[in-house]
Amino acid sequence: MGLLVCFVAVFAVIASYFKWIHTYWKRRGVDGPVGLPFIGSFYDLADKDKPRGFVLHEWTKKFGSIFGYYEGATPVLVVSDVDVLQEMFIKKFDCFYARKNTNRIHGDLECSQEEPRVNLFAARGARWKRLRSLASPAFSVRALKQVHGTMENSVLCMIDHMAKHENSAAFNIHEYYQEFTYDVISRLAMGQAYSEQFNNEGVNIVKKIFMRSNRTLPWYLAVLFPRFQNTVKNFFFKHESIRGGDVALLYKFCEKAVYDRIKERAANAEQEIENDQNDFIDMFLDYYTEAEIEDAEFGTTVEKKVTSEDVIGSCFVFLLAGFDTTANALAYASYLLAKNPEKMHKAQLEIDEVCTSENISYDDIAKLNYLDAIIKEALKIYPVAWFACSRECVKTTTLGGLVIDKGVRIEADVTALHHSKEIWGDNAEQFVPERWLESSAPRHTMSWIPFGAGPRQCVGMRLGMSEAKTALAHVLRKWSIVAGPETEEELRIQGCTTTSPESVTVYLEARF
Numbered sequence: 001m002g003l004l005v006c007f008v009a010v011f012a013v014i015a016s017y018f019k020w021i022h023t024y025w026k027r028r029g030v031d032g033p034v035g036l037p038f039i040g041s042f043y044d045l046a047d048k049d050k051p052r053g054f055v056l057h058e059w060t061k062k063f064g065s066i067f068g069y070y071e072g073a074t075p076v077l078v079v080s081d082v083d084v085l086q087e088m089f090i091k092k093f094d095c096f097y098a099r100k101n102t103n104r105i106h107g108d109l110e111c112s113q114e115e116p117r118v119n120l121f122a123a124r125g126a127r128w129k130r131l132r133s134l135a136s137p138a139f140s141v142r143a144l145k146q147v148h149g150t151m152e153n154s155v156l157c158m159i160d161h162m163a164k165h166e167n168s169a170a171f172n173i174h175e176y177y178q179e180f181t182y183d184v185i186s187r188l189a190m191g192q193a194y195s196e197q198f199n200n201e202g203v204n205i206v207k208k209i210f211m212r213s214n215r216t217l218p219w220y221l222a223v224l225f226p227r228f229q230n231t232v233k234n235f236f237f238k239h240e241s242i243r244g245g246d247v248a249l250l251y252k253f254c255e256k257a258v259y260d261r262i263k264e265r266a267a268n269a270e271q272e273i274e275n276d277q278n279d280f281i282d283m284f285l286d287y288y289t290e291a292e293i294e295d296a297e298f299g300t301t302v303e304k305k306v307t308s309e310d311v312i313g314s315c316f317v318f319l320l321a322g323f324d325t326t327a328n329a330l331a332y333a334s335y336l337l338a339k340n341p342e343k344m345h346k347a348q349l350e351i352d353e354v355c356t357s358e359n360i361s362y363d364d365i366a367k368l369n370y371l372d373a374i375i376k377e378a379l380k381i382y383p384v385a386w387f388a389c390s391r392e393c394v395k396t397t398t399l400g401g402l403v404i405d406k407g408v409r410i411e412a413d414v415t416a417l418h419h420s421k422e423i424w425g426d427n428a429e430q431f432v433p434e435r436w437l438e439s440s441a442p443r444h445t446m447s448w449i450p451f452g453a454g455p456r457q458c459v460g461m462r463l464g465m466s467e468a469k470t471a472l473a474h475v476l477r478k479w480s481i482v483a484g485p486e487t488e489e490e491l492r493i494q495g496c497t498t499t500s501p502e503s504v505t506v507y508l509e510a511r512f
C-alpha cells in the first residue's frame with residue numbers, strides 16, 4: 001500500500017511538472033498546438049510518412065509566423081518571420097550557436113570527455129568552431145575546382161548507368177541520383193578510389209538511416225527527460241536509433257577508413273614517403289593529435305587540431321549530409337522539369353550554348369545561370385533539410401522582443417518562407433526559375449534558406465550546388481526528362497529528418 005502511495009505521489013509530481021512546463025508559451029502570450037500530456041507534440045512530429053516540416057507548416061497557417069509547441073519537456077518556438085530569423089541566425093549568433101539536436105542524443109556536445117565522437121553538424125561551442133575551421137577549406141571554390149574532375153567522372157558513370165532507360169520504359173530517377181551522390185562523397189571524403197555506383201553497400205545503409213522512425217523508446221525518453229539524455233544514450237547505446245544497427249555499420253566504414261589512413265601516414269612518414277591522398281580524411285589528419293583536446297569557451301580562438309574520433313564523426317556526417325540532400329534536390333528538379341517541358345527546353349538551350357566541349361568544366365557550370373535558377377527554385381518549392389534550420393538558445397536573451405530562456409529551441413518554418421505570397425508574389429508556389437534572373441528589388445536574406453543561414457550555414461552548399469548542376473547539365477544535354485502516365489501526379493514525400501520523394505518516375509528521351 002505504502003509503495004502504491006509513493007508511486008501515485010511521484011506520478012502526480014511528474015504530471016504536475018509537465019502540466020506546468022506545458023504552459024510555458026501561454027505564460028508568455030505565445031499561441032500554439034496543445035499536444036499530448038507529457039510528450040507534447042513529439043508524436044505528431046515523429047511520423048516518417050508525414051514529415052514534420054509539413055506538420056509545422058500546417059500549424060504556421062493556424063497560429064501565425066511565431067508560435068510555440070513542446071517536444072516532451074522542452075519548449076520549441078517556430079518562426080517564419082524574416083526579421084526574427086535574421087536576429088537569431090546572424091545578429092545574436094553568440095546566443096544561438098548550437099543546433100537543435102534533441103533527438104540525436106549525443107550527450108554533452110561541448111565536452112569531449114562526455115562525447116568524444118562528435119561531428120560538425122552536432123558539435124557546439126568552441127568544438128564546432130574548431131571542426132568548422134578544419135572543414136571549410138575543403139569546400140572552397142579552389143578545392144572544388146580541384147575535385148571537379150572526380151565529381152564529373154561520377155556523373156559520367158551515372159549517365160552510363162542511366163543510358164539503358166533511353167527511349168525506354170519509365171523508371172525511378174531518384175535511385176540514380178542517390179547512387180551518384182553517395183559515390184561522390186565516398187570518393188571525396190573517404191578516399192574511395194573509383195566509382196562504385198550500384199555496387200556500394202553503403203547506399204542502402206544510409207538510405208535506411210534516413211528512413212528510420214523517430215517513434216522509438218530512447219527518443220521518447222530523451223524528449224521526456226532532456227536532463228538525462230546522456231544516461232539514456234549510455235543505456236541504449238547499441239539501440240539502432242543511437243549507435244546500433246545501420247548507424248553502427250556506417251561508423252565501421254568510417255572507423256576503418258580513418259584508422260587505416262592514420263597507419264598509412266605513419267608508415268609513410270617512417271619511410272619519408274610523401275602522402276599522395278587528397279580527400280577530407282587526409283585534410284583533417286594534417287592536424288591530427290593523439291593528445292586529448294581541451295576546447296575552451298565559445299568565442300575564444302581555436303587551435304587547428306583533431307583527434308581520430310573527431311575525424312570519424314566528421315566522415316560519418318559528410319556521408320549522411322552529402323548524400324541525401326543533393327540526391328533529393330536533383331530528384332525534385334527532375335520532377336519539376338518533366339512537368340514543365342518549356343522550362344526544360346530553355347535549360348537545354350543554355351547548356352548547348354555554354355557547354356561546347358565533351359567535358360563540362362567548373363567554369364562552364366558557373367555560367368549556367370538558368371540551370372542555377374532551376375535548382376534554387378526546386379529547393380524553394382521542396383526544401384529538403386528544414387529540420388537542420390534550427391538552433392538552441394545557449395544564453396538567455398530576447399528574440400523579436402520575446403524573452404528566450406537558455407535551453408529553448410527554435411525552428412524556422414522554411415516552407416512558410418519559401419511559399420510566402422508576401423515575399424514571392426502570387427506565383428509563390430509555382431515553378432518559376434525566371435524569378436531568380438529578374439533584377440527586381442533584392443529579397444530579404446531569410447526569404448530563401450534551404451541551406452540555412454549565418455555562420456552555421458551548410459558547409460557543403462557549394463559542393464551540393466555544383467554536383468547538382470554538373471549532373472543535370474550532363475543529363476539534359478543528352479536527354480529530355482519526360483513525364484508520362486506513370487509519373488507521379490503528386491510526389492509522396494517522406495522522412496523524419498530530410499524530405500525525400502518516395503520515387504520520381506520519368507522517361508528519358510534521346511535529344512539527338
Ligand code: HEM
Binds near residue numbers: 132323329386463465
Ligand atoms: C542540396 C544540397 C544540400 C542542402 C539543401 C543542405 C542543407 C543544409 C542545411 C539546411 C543545413 C543547416 C544549416 C544551418 O543550420 O544554418 C546544413 C548543414 C550542414 N551540411 Fe548541408 N546541405 C546540402 C549539401 C551538403 C553537402 C554536399 C555536404 C557535405 C558533404 C553537407 C554538409 C553539411 C554539414 C557538415 C552541415 C553542418 C554545418 C555546421 O553545423 O557548421 N551538406 N546543410
